[in-house]
Amino acid sequence: MxxxxxxxxxxxxxxxxxxxxxxxxxxxxxxxxxxxxxxxxxxxxxNVSFFTLVEDAPAIRRYSPSSYLGSSDFFNQTLPGKIYELILRAFSSSLSSPIPYFAEDREHVTQLEGSYDLEALVQCSPDLDPRNCTECLRLAVEDFFECCSHARLAQIIFPKCLVMYNVSALQPSLGVING
Incomplete structure (x- = not known):
């Protein structure tokens, strides 16, 4: 496969x-x-059939050693919200998309401390059914937030699914000066 x-x-x-x-x-x-x-x-x-199964295999973790120095809102709300949105899109794309169980997004995010670009994607193997795809991505997300907290970029890869994100460098907000 x-x-x-x-x-x-x-x-x-x-x-x-x-x-x-x-x-x-x-x-x-x-x-x-x-x-x-x-x-x-x-x-x-x-030599054993593994199709349609979520395998209990260790994840491959790749992440940047440098931390993202933005607000905790990013890791507590923005990033989880984006990942869960993509999981729902991947789940719903299983029948209608040319690439089933795949969703990606690029978004420019502006917060109080500055702005950045957030790229994220989730994907499952097309041999999984929707329930097993969701389960695999759920396991990847759990692993993701345990291992890669505050990394600028990260990938969690299981044999049947993956979750990735990348945050561009933070660009400070420009303050308004009244003169």
Missing amino acids: FLCRGDINRTSCSNCIHAATLSVAETCNSHKGASIFYDECIVQYS
């Missing part, structure tokens, strides 16, 4: 799958199953 991120083109997807497949063949050829996670794709194989 392979899964490419919904925001990349076919050529990039094909190149990623090719590289991941070669890597799996070189490093895991004696194993009965393996998953390899690249930035743009996931390749997985097993």
Whole structure:
């Protein structure tokens, strides 16, 4: 099975799958199953059927070591609100979208301390049913907020789903000077 991120083109997807497949063949050829996670794709194989299942596998965590120095409102309200909005959109896109179980958004956010651009995406493997997709993303979000608190960018990747966000550098608000 392979899964490419919904925001990349076919050529990039094909190149990623090719590289991941070669890597799996070189490093895991004696194993009965393996998953390899690249930035743009996931390749997985097993001698046991894993389709339609949310697997109990450890997450791959990638996040920036530098902290985002904005307000706590961002991590307490803005970011969770955006992620949960995308999960609902991914769930509802399962039947109508050319890329099922995928949702992304880019938004310019202005708060008291300044403004920033927020990019976020969520995605599930299309072999999952809506309930299992939601469950996988829920597990990813739990892991996300436990491991990557206050990171400027983060990715949580499970074999069947992923959650990502990236926050641009904070641009201070310009104050109004009365003169």
